[in-house]
Amino acid sequence: MLDSDLKDQLQAYLQKLTRPVELVAALDDGEGSRELRELLVELTQLSDKVSLREAREPGDRVPSFAIASPAAGHDISLRFAGTPLGHEFTSLVLALLQVGGHPPKLDAATIDRIRALEGDYAFETFFSLDCHNCPDVVQALNLMAVLNPRIRHVAIDGARFQDEVAAREVMSVPAVFLNGEIFAYGRMGIDEILAKLDASGGARAAAELSEKAPYDVLIVGGGPAGAAAGIYAARKGIRTGIVAERFGGQVLDTMAIENFISVPETDGPKLAAAMERHVRDYEVDIMNLQRAERLLPAGDDGLVEVQLASGASLKSKTVLLSTGARWRQMNVPGEEQYRNKGVAYCPHCDGPLFKGKRVAVVGGGNSGVEAAIDLAGIVEHVTLIEFDSKLRADEVLQRKLRSLPNVRVIVSAQTTEVLGDGRRVNALAYVDRTTHEAHVVPLEGVFVQIGLLPNTEWLKGTVELTPRGEIIIDDRGQTSLPGVFAAGDATTVPYKQIVIAMSEGSKAALSAFDHLIRHSAPAESAVAQAS
Known part of the structure; x- marks a missing residue:
């Protein structure tokens, strides 16, 4: 089933296992079970720490398999229903590594929040092997199940279990159920899931954000324009922050990318992950899952203020708006009522x-x-x-x-x-x-x-917009408000393309830096003369 190159790569990954992993499969004589059995047998052949046994308990979907470890120190309830290939193969590999003791790439504070969750959580995620948004949800809930024994997760291939999809009226993926009731649709990471489960955590996070010192440049939006702006600003040695509703923006919803120069072919989630890794190479303060709600011009302190939906408030000497765009809706009767229902x-x-x-x-x-x-x-x-x-x-x-x-x-x-x-x-x-x-x-x-609609409703009455809602900018990315710049799909720049958004973000960041130099120079000169 797996080609030789993929087997070699997977075997190298499985060398990172620090404890035994047991695959417990619920199978029958059907074609789906034969396919899944073949995959699981191949996994056992790649590592002496991986074993397979067949055991079918009441309620188990067929075909499916659980990933467990008797040496984990606590029960792990993590299961795939169907054969996790396609976009979900990475989810399978990560699940094997994490159940097998390989430490997750997650900060200690988030791990503590997951382990501290009280109550019993039985998650079910319906996914499609062609869905590029589904792996983020599957991987997040799998990891949470590894870290907290009171969290259970089953990832279900909707195409394999069509009868269940129809019975539960699943018409959009990823679709997540919690304790039998719909929990959420669409792409989510661990932070989004925790925010829905732990309301008090959001209030704490908002308070912490409001205590942050002012930035030299605060970028609103984490898509290609925002990521490029963050890198260019940070390389100038100035205090840089990025506040975004979801880092990666609309790129996360893009399947095939074949016109990004020097990269013949990639997809949106891969590019978004690469952008975030690149930004994190620099001293950029990334504040994810935060939606901007209001922009206030500079006051007597010379600082522009951005108020967030969470209640937090951030201040900066300059602000760079890169809020991007979203899918345009038809705005006809029935569209919202039947969203995710057809x-x-x-x-x-x-x-x-x-x-x-x-x-x-x-x-x-x-x-x-x-x-x-x-x-x-x-x-x-x-x-x-x-x-x-x-x-x-x-x-x-x-x-x-x-x-x-x-x-x-x-x-x-x-x-x-x-x-x-x-x-x-x-x-x-x-x-x-x-x-x-x-x-x-x-x-x-x-x-x-x-088509697309710019995410600029919150800016009405603050910066000048076109009738279509695009932010009007000059050739340097300056908006109608001093000290506020903009870049990317939310602006009047024609041709909404990733490569253009990145170049515009870079240019706007350089313009913001130039603004800082020119507006700080007189004050510094005055101080020098006084001394």
């Missing part, structure tokens, strides 16, 4: 859950046409709906789309409503903009791909 925004993540079903893609740009092409290989039928009179995607993509037999393209169509039975989507309504006739398309899923 309305989705990531075809790579959620597409496998609609295998054999009918779906629509709303949007005829590159992202919409690419989504339709990808989904056509999974679902029964795709209806692509475009508002304009023609598709706007590149011609090479349109040719591929037209070659697919299970895709219908409808142009000059205005989506008017997402319809459902109260539990899930069952149709999409639209109006023909040419004839003004109303139509209803029966289906089970709607994938929205209609």
Whole structure:
């Protein structure tokens, strides 16, 4: 099952095990069990510390396997239901290492918070092998299960357990259940999970943030622009902070990246992790999971203030806004009601859950046409709906789309409503903009791909924005507010691309540094003359 190169790499990793690991498999004679048994046997052949036994307890999903260690000192309840290949293979490797005693890359304070959680937590995560957001959730909950014996976690391949997916109405991954009830949808790390479980921890963190000394440059947003700005500012030797709702930003939701110069092919999560590692090589204070809520111009103390949703407040001599953008919503009746119940925004993540079903893609740009092409290989039928009179995607993509037999393209169509039975989507309504006739398309899923919206609502009335909400900047990244700069997808700079956001972030950081030099020089000169 595993090729020789992968086996060699995995064998090297398993040398880091410090205690025995036991794989306990619940199998039958089905094809899925034969596939999983083959994988588990191969793992035992790569390390004498890994053993396998088959044991099936009531309630165990088949095929599935638990990873345990009799030498751990406490019970570890960690299980994979299905064969964790694809994006989840890394989750399997990390689980083996962590159960086997290899220390996690986690700060001591976070480990203490996990171990101090009181109560019993039974987590179940539904994932897709094609989902690039799922591994973060699976790996976070696996590690928490390793550290705290009162935390249990089962990672479930939704494509393998379709009946359970249907019964529990899982229509978006990752979907996390806690003690049988829905806990959260979407990408999460340990910090986000802890914040939901330990409310008092958020108040403590906010108080600690407010006590931080002022920065020379405070960057709001941790995407490509913010990461580049952080590196360029820190290299100037000035006090630099990055406050972000999630480090990596929209890059985390990007599947394939093939136009990042010098890197022929990568994906968003890998690039985001590399960006964070690079930033952490410098003295940059990263404050994650913090959403900016208000920007206050410099007062008598000369400091710009950023107020956060957590209640914390940060001050800085200069501020660099790099809040990026998010998927634009249709804003039609039913969209919000059926979000994660048939309305989705990531075809790579959620597409496998609609295998054999009918779906629509709303949007005829590159992202919409690419989504339709990808989904056509999974679902029964795709209806692509475009508002304009023609598709706007590149011609090479349109040719591929037209070659697919299970895709219908409808142009000059205005989506008017997402319809459902109260539990899930069952149709999409639209109006023909040419004839003004109303139509209803029966289906089970709607994938929205209609562009981006800048994350700038919180800046209205503070810095000058365009009617579309973009931050207006000059060629140096300066906004209408002195000492406040901006970069990336949230600004008026055309072409929303990763490489452009990085260059704009670097330029804005250099402009902020130049601003600091010019505005501190007179005061320093005066001090020198007085002495």
